[in-house]
Amino acid sequence: MPLSSSSSLPDSSSRHHTYSRKQKSLGVLCSNFLTLYNKDGVDLIGVERRRIYDIVNVLESVGVLTRRAKNRYTWKGFGAIPKALQDLKQEGFSSNFKTFDANSNAKISDEDDDDEDDDGSSNPITGSQTETSKPTCVLKSYTSSKIDNRREKSLGLLTQNFVKLFVCSNTELLSLDEAAKLLLGNAHNTSIMRTKVRRLYDIANVLSSMNLIEKTHTIDTRKPAFRWLGYGENSEKRAAAALALDESRKRAFGTDVTNMCSKRNKGDQICNDANRCMKMQRQIKVENMVTVAVADRSSCLEDSKQGPKSYQFGPFAPVNLANISNSENNVKRVHDWESLASTYRPQYHNQALSDLFSHYKEAWKSWYTEVAGKKPIQQIS
């Protein structure tokens, strides 16, 4: 999975239109990164290479891909997420974590006291405003190494620690403030906190676009908070419950911002799972784009096999995946896809994007054959 930039598309391609940060959000970039199919009627939007690094780091943290070497990544797929989360959970419960009393002024780490880094000062946990229990464990070694200072501040590690806050505890809702304090420390340094909170937003955008978390508010204080959606049996119930809520009062990071039906547009405010799924059909952005090569098909397919039964896929999951074991609907859905594939052939504006689509096509064929047990759709080209 080489990262490569394309210069074939003028940078100005994305600037013929009125600028909108919604179209540039990390969440929609992540969506497009994982998109299998294109869709008509969406303007080309540039993907800046720098943003791809952010997305890749977060995706790697939850097991979707693995960095092999410089400019080389192995795509593992969404089926790898459950295992990655399980690993994070185990890692969290291992010696790397220590428990603390959330209602006390316990610190994140024993080493925080003598840490030279601005992240490493004491970290009092404030009183709670969340309706759920708080994390009972945090990463002990988060600020422990002076040698690997850069790594400590990496988006990837921050992502993993963020996820651990949820998977290693009963926490379902965590306020932004608490998350920042738990993960970043040095709460009294507003400048540093501001910087780190920016990263938290970056992470939240990507995780939200994967449907692993959503942005909401605490019930009592209405402070911004993260709700863990995760995966597994309960995810369906949670999704259903979430749909019953007033969607206008909460917003998923990345999704709403990048969705045309977003609250910010004051238009259609129903941004449900179906909408999220629709995002996967959006336009691939091409400026400095990423081409994806499946370097490890075996692991990918293996993950895919185990995934569907236990994992609630996000908006980028193969659309008919959930229906594989659901025979009746499955027939219809698959038929729809075949119909769609046979009638719709996206037209790309440059070779790089065309190559990317070709890859996705091949990946889809392979997956479809392996998991769905059918011959690949031949019409896609």
Place this chain on the structure above:
DNA sequence: TCATCCCGCCAGAAA
């Protein structure tokens, strides 16, 4: 006004 987060500079790592 403030929450959100895009953007790109630039330092460090890797080839």
Place this chain on the structure above:
DNA sequence: TTTCTGGCGGGATGA
């Protein structure tokens, strides 16, 4: 030396 990677924070956007 060149290219890749990604930490970082200024400041724009939108509620």
